[in-house]
Amino acid sequence: MKGPRKDSVRNRARLIDSARAVFAERGFGATLDDVARHAGVGVGTAYRHFPNKQALAAVVLADATEQIAADARDCLAIEDPWDALVTFFERNSARQAEDRGLYERLTGLGDPERQDQIWPGIVADVTTLFTRAQEAGAVRADAAPQDIAAIFALLGPAYEMTRDVSPDLWRRYLALILDGLRATDRPPLPAAPPPAEALDTILKAGKPQR
Amino acid sequence: MKGPRKDSVRNRARLIDSARAVFAERGFGATLDDVARHAGVGVGTAYRHFPNKQALAAVVLADATEQIAADARDCLAIEDPWDALVTFFERNSARQAEDRGLYERLTGLGDPERQDQIWPGIVADVTTLFTRAQEAGAVRADAAPQDIAAIFALLGPAYEMTRDVSPDLWRRYLALILDGLRATDRPPLPAAPPPAEALDTILKAGKPQR
């Protein structure tokens, strides 16, 4: 019985690692050629291991998605409801700020099967996180769980600034937005929250479409 | 003495109008061919009147920029400082929400000469608008004028959602952010504001770079 060749295995691993690094730094716009070069292998090798760029991205993305799921679960364990929600935001934002590709890819790309398997769990956990905070009176009454997705979308440009201006700048705008989300006597928000089904559209908003 | 031909003048006008319409609807990614078709003229005509796409965009953009300047000036006339600032945000956001190209083009493109002539005025007026509101105690003390530009950048994705989900949705997130900007006893913002010189970078954040 013949296992796969040793160099083949190694190259595959290198490609995945490099994909993670390259997509993180330069965004999903990076070429498979770039990834291959970074991995120190030829493009041909890349294409022998993965039918195309998306396939490779899907592998990398799967991990990332699970991390989000894990974050959500972890945060559910934090007692203070507001603190839990904020922590979730901070964890995720930190990841996205330092991984450009992550933000760009989160929706749309990735292995649909696994995505469809993981997302519902995330959505459920985040909704819980949100509802708990709202019921505790920490989140304004006129906010909705969908707003969480929207806020993540809004933060996109903040990450961009962070990269170009100063690290950690995103924290400023996350804090600003969270202050807006917090309960204090305020006039109700104008316009209804987006429909819950629009989640994908919301997340996709404001990033390189394709 | 021979003036320019009548059809030439008309076509030029049509092209500019069409450019406004097409860029507004489909964004600056739209082709000059698209603009020409919309104007009911051939591409050749388009290229005879404008050396390239940017030149045409610059013309359209000039008007748009002056409108912003006008908005800022108008808002300075509003007595209540907070109300003035909010109105400025709302006017501008409304424009950007319905003109996709506007948001994409605001920085980077456009006739540099005229831009450089108009922008300083806008910046000055907006800074005044902001400072006034802050001194009146309506805006939190740890905010800075640069945050205005950042907020406009943050709203980019909100416009996108608006287009795909429901009109006016942007108002929800603008209100949310403004609530965060408002003074009420809050913990200070983490991370310093971006440097004032980074204005371009800030505005550009999170939109199709090129």
Place this chain on the structure above:
DNA sequence: GAGAACCGGAGATGCCATCTCCGTTAACTG
């Protein structure tokens, strides 16, 4: 050391936006 498995990377392929060219059309002039 034979042969299969795998590699490398030059370049073929495909795509798409920008812009040119020139035969045709129609505005102006006398």
Place this chain on the structure above:
DNA sequence: CAGTTAACGGAGATGGCATCTCCGGTTCTC
């Protein structure tokens, strides 16, 4: 109204760029 010429139209040349293929050469495995 006929001659002149500015202006038009739009097929297609051009250029750039990312994706992916192909095959001579290399490396692993038994």
